[in-house]
Structures are given as C-alpha cells and as structure tokens.
Amino acid sequence: MEGVATLPLAGPTAPLDATLPESALRGLGSRPFGVYVHVPFCATRCGYCDFNTYTAGELGSGSSPESWLDGVRREFDLATRVLGTPPPVDTVFVGGGTPSLLGAEGLASILDAVRAGFGLAPDAEVTTESNPESTSPEFFAGLREAGYTRVSLGMQSAAPHVLRVLDRVHTPGRPVAAAREARAAGFEHVNLDVIYGTPGERTRDLRASLDAVLDAGVDHVSAYALIVEEGTALARRVRRGEIPAPDDDVLATGYEMIDATLAGAGLHWYEVSNWASSEAARCRHNLGYWQGGDWWGAGPGAHSHVGGVRWWNVKHPARYTGLLAEGESPAGGNEVLTDTDRHLERVMLELRLSDGLALDALGSHGAIQARAAADEGLLEPAALAEGRAVLTDRGRLLADGVVHRLTG
Template sequence: MSSPAAIPVGTETSGPVLGDFGGGAFGIYVHVPFCATRCGYCDFNTYTAGELGTSASPQSWLDALRGELATAAAQFAALPTTTPEVATIFVGGGTPSLLGGDGLASVLDAVRVNFTLAADAEVTTESNPESTSPEFFERIRAAGFTRVSLGMQSAAAHVLKVLDRTHTPGRAVAAAQEARAAGFDHVNLDLIYGTPGERDSDLDASLDAVLAAGVDHVSAYSLIVEDGTALARRVRRGELPAPDDDVLAVRYERIDARLTAAGLTWYEVSNWAASEAAACRHNLGYWDGGDWLGAGPGAHSHVGGVRWWNIKHPARYADRVADGGLPAAGWETLTSDERYTERVMLAVRLRTGLPLADLDPTSAAAADRVIADGLATRSGDRLVLTDRGRLLADGVVRQLLVP
C-alpha cells in the first residue's frame, strides 16, 4: 500500500484517510435500496414504498447517487495515482429492475459522467423476473449493460411461497430467454437450496428449468436463516424447521453434478460458468482483493486497504451527500494481519486456488494437514479445494488461519 493521501471520506475531520489504489481491477457497485415487497429470508438494506413513505424516492436516491459519484471522483483525483478505468459495474439491491430501463440507463450515465469506463467494461444489473420485459432488456442492452443476473431461487411454487418470493415459477426462465433475445451473451440465474419443505424433486425441477433457459452462469446458495428476518421468526416459533447441514451438502453435490454435466464449471464455491468469459468479473474483483467504490445507501467500498461503508437509510444518506461529503457511516484501515486473513478466506474459495507462497509458516503447515485430510490438493504452486473440501470450505479456512 502506498503512503496514504490526506483525503478524508465524509465531512468530519476524523474521517478515514484513503490509501492509494492497489493496482488491481477497479469496480463500482451501485446499491438500489428499493423492493416491491420484502422477502422473508432477506436481511439486505432494502425498503418497500410503505416503509419509506415520503422520506425517499427513486428520484431522490438517483440525485444523491449522482452527488456521491461526483464527490468520490473528485476525492480519488487527489490521490497520488490516476484513478483506474472502471473495469466492472454491478447494480444490485434491492430490485434494480424496479427503476425500469430508463432508470437503469440514468444510473449508468451517472457513472460515465464521473469515471472513465474500460472499453471492455462488464456492466451487470440484478433484476427480479417480474419487473422485466423484452422492452426492458432491449433498453438496458442499448444503454450499455452487458450482463443480467436474475433471481430465480426455485421452480417450485411452494418453495417460493416459503421464501415470500412474488414471481411465478416459470417467469425467471422466460426472462432469461428474453434477455438472450435482446442481445445479452451473459445471463445468470440465482438459486437458493435447502428451503424448508424443498424436496429432491423440487431441486431437480429447478435445475431442469435453469438448463432449459440456456444461461451461461448459475449461482447457487444454501439458505441461511438470518437473525431479524421473518423467516428466522418462523423458525424460532417452530413453524418451519431450520435448514439441515447434511441435506444442504447433498443438495450442493446434486447441483454441482448437474451443472458440471451440462458444461458449467465451478470457478467459485457457489458459482458456475460455461466459459472463462461467462464468469462474473465484478465478483472476481472482490475475491481477488481489488479496489471498488460502493455507491448508494449502505454500500461498502475498499480502496488501498481502507474500507468504508455508507449510511443505510436512503433519506439520511441523501442528506449527508447534500452536505458535500461522501456519506460514510464508518471506516477502517485494514492491518496487514486483517488483509492476510481476507486474502486466505477469499482465495481459497476460488477454483484457481490460493498461492502456497502467500502462506505464512503456520498456515503452510496447516495446508499440509488439509491436503492430508483430502480437503485440498496441490495444483502446481496453489492450494485448491477438492470436491469434499468445497463442502467444508469454511472449516478449511479456519484450519489455515487458527494456529
């Protein structure tokens, strides 16, 4: 990390001091905090119209976003090195598709006004299948988006009901096909497995639907019951059973086998792609320890070993931006030990693996034990998880980091 420049994030003199860019890929994440309804399992920083009332709107959010991007660009310009071209943009949420095609085009325009995009920039938006249409996909493709990620979760109606998802089971596949027809080469479908009441046949039906959609990327996540969610309250009251770890492991193996047989290869524990080009470069930037600006309420940023996170509520976020500073709620400068921990924790999840040369002596000895236990293998000069190791990835990380 270069010597930090005295660039405080936010309006307070006690704000963090940004380090220089780290030299890796630079991405921008934009957080859209709006949802039509709240899913029972979700603990993201999202709000329905009823929850916000008149305190914030998509327009006030977009105005504040423009202000944050302009302020960030000005502060980055004062760092010792030139701000890198933006390699990736990811618009997430929340439900970005609620902004409509024109709204998402305005978001991308706001980034372009303040930053230089690489010629081959990957530009992704998440979308709820129910708030998309052929015209929506055509509009955002024309605006410059290159990748779409659709929340499918399951093809089983009763599973979607437990998750409080509002889309109909077949809509995600139809939306994926509409996106492809609009010219998107890269389309992702998200799955959640292990929902209470999900049967093997339900998962198989979901995988059948994913493969029929012809997408080139699939993300599959085990259901996590987050504290404070409606789902957690139902589990606590005994209305639903908690996800079973053994069932989750079997489901993961089932997913991996089906996707692998169809030509999609895992490149991160929860992600499969049909080719190297189909992998999500934005997320790879996180996993490879790159730099990124997180814009929008509650978004997190990382530049040169300094991390900060924005005020969560859209109205208070907009007020802070109006005051002239970045809307940071808090910040930290990562120590060398913290950066090492994150490097191990993230790299070990990748198919490319963790460079053995990056390990300190204690972790290197632990790596030998992990290999002996059949959880990883040496692939050249890297430690790569085995199939069994992927099921126990968190445990592998603990072994590598805890003496």
C-alpha cells in the first residue's frame, strides 16, 4: 500500500480516522468528482439481474430504508474525514436496486445528505433511477422540487413476452407514460434503458421497443445486450435448457438496428451503449467514470475511486449499517491501481467514447496496432490522422477485441 495510510478502506475494521495516501488526494477537485448512492431495495428480483439488491423477504427485519439512510449519512461523515475538505459534487447518481421505492421524500433526504456532507456545484447533475411502476406525476414533481435534474427509467422492452422472460413486472406501456410524466414535471433530461437480445425477442419486438422509446420523446437512451450472469435465475434457466443463450449474431444485428434507428431520430452514440440528442443530454456522471474522474460510492456494495485508489463496501445492508454504527468503515476491500492498471483502464474506457482516445496515450506499439486496426475498418482513419483513436461502426461491435490489440 502506497504511503502511510491504508484507507478507511482497508477492510471492515478500519477506523474512521484512517486516510487516503497523499498521492491519491493530490489533484482532488481538479478532476470531476461525483457521488454514487446505492439503494439496495427491490420489490421483486428480475431474473437477469446480478446487482446487489434485496427484496423485503430476503432482508427480514435486520435492515430497513431508515437504517440504510442513517448508514449513508454516517458514511458521508466518514468521507469528509477521509477527503479533508471535499470538493463540491459535480454529479450525483442514485442507483439500485429501485430508488423510486423510497418515494420522492426519501430521495429528497438522500440529496439533502449529499448537500450536508459535500455541497453541490451550482450546475450539478443529479440523477435517480426509477422503476416506472413506482412513479407518478406527484413523484416526479417531488423530485424536481428536491433538486433532481435527470431521471433514468427502466423500460427494457415493449414486448410483454420479452418482459416475462426477464421477470420484469411493469406493464409494457408504463415506461413511456412515466417518461412523459417526468418531462411534464420539468425534467429536460430523461433516459430510457433498453435490453436487447433476450431469447424469444423478434426483430419486430425490438422495433416496437424502439418506436416506444421515440414516442416517449426522451433525450437519452441506454441499450445493453443481454448478458447471462452466473448465479441469476436466467442463468439457471439457460443451464436447464428451458431457454437458449443469447445469440452473438442476433445481438450484433440488434445493435445495428438500435444505432440506425436512434441516429435517424437525432440521438447519436457518445459511448458504445449510450445515445443522446445533444452534448447537454449526455450523462455527465457516467462520463466521470469513463474519463478517469473521482467518485465516492455510498451504500452496501458501492465502489469508490479517488486518485488511483479503489475500494468497495460490504454487500449486506445489515452488515453495512452495523459497521458504521460501531464507528468502523464499511469497506470490504481495496486496491491501489498501478500505472499499468490505470493505462489499461484508460484505453478500455475512453476508446468506448465517440470522442475516442488520444493516440499518444497508446505508446509506439499501440500506435502501430491502431494504424493496423484502421486499415481493417475498426478505427476511423480521419480521426487517426488527427491523433485520436475512434471506433468505427464495425469497431464498436468488436470493441473488446480492439482494446486487447491496442494494449497487448
């Protein structure tokens, strides 16, 4: 471990007065600084989801939204001790789980805790994820009054049989209605999430989902290929042969359809899985992740990064709140990134952006590989001539392989 400190963050017994290495704190505030808050509660568990979430039955009486929020406040107190004078927060992202289960009042309390612990920059972007079924016009009005500036809604698909495979419980038309309600409440920035490549999804099903997205009038779309994660109900169904695994060719075709449809409607890709109608519509919080910013992740299982040091909290809400109540850190582990680690992550993340990666970040071997990739149609030749590596349409489909070539 670099320096004399081992973080608040060295494990569950680390004291509150532990500090980050001075090298990690150097430059704090010169980079984007965000706060992520993880809400671990869900009404039901979706079959494809491997996030750190819990239903009421799984938690029992050992944890509640009230005790969780108390833990988050205590963790923010810890953050101010660790960071000294933390910079005002540029972005806040409340994710889960299902944050909208807390209602507008609960989400307002989270933002109040961020303000008290860190302070918000005047133009801060403040996002919450929401399940369309736990929203309403009154909910969105309450969020606007609390200071939220952006809403992300989980749609996944407009096809009922696809939603059933995913174990999604919302009705197909509700996400579009929720997006319209959010816009009517004054939200300029609304995102809809789409999942494509679900077994049984047909071309016309994906087309219907995209039509619904465009009908909702949102300015941001996130579209993710279905991944069968180990330990999920979906993985067990695939293993038993009840449904087939996602097909790579189908996924590629689906991605091309999504990109063409959204681009035709004025939403252009700025990250491989994200499209926005303008630069202002891009998710600044996620750009902070992709561009090497700093963030404090609060809540069970949340990950943080400051100046090349990464750590992550224990996963169970009761353990998380219990440690903080005892005056101990909730961190379950940490790592200090080496120069090689940071280089690999920079290439992997920035190459996924439409702005691309500075060619001089690759070194001589990477630059040679970049020129070869351009010859093969994976990188844009014009951008390369200007000193940047930018994926072509074909390169986006093979992004992981391009990263491997440039860093191998």
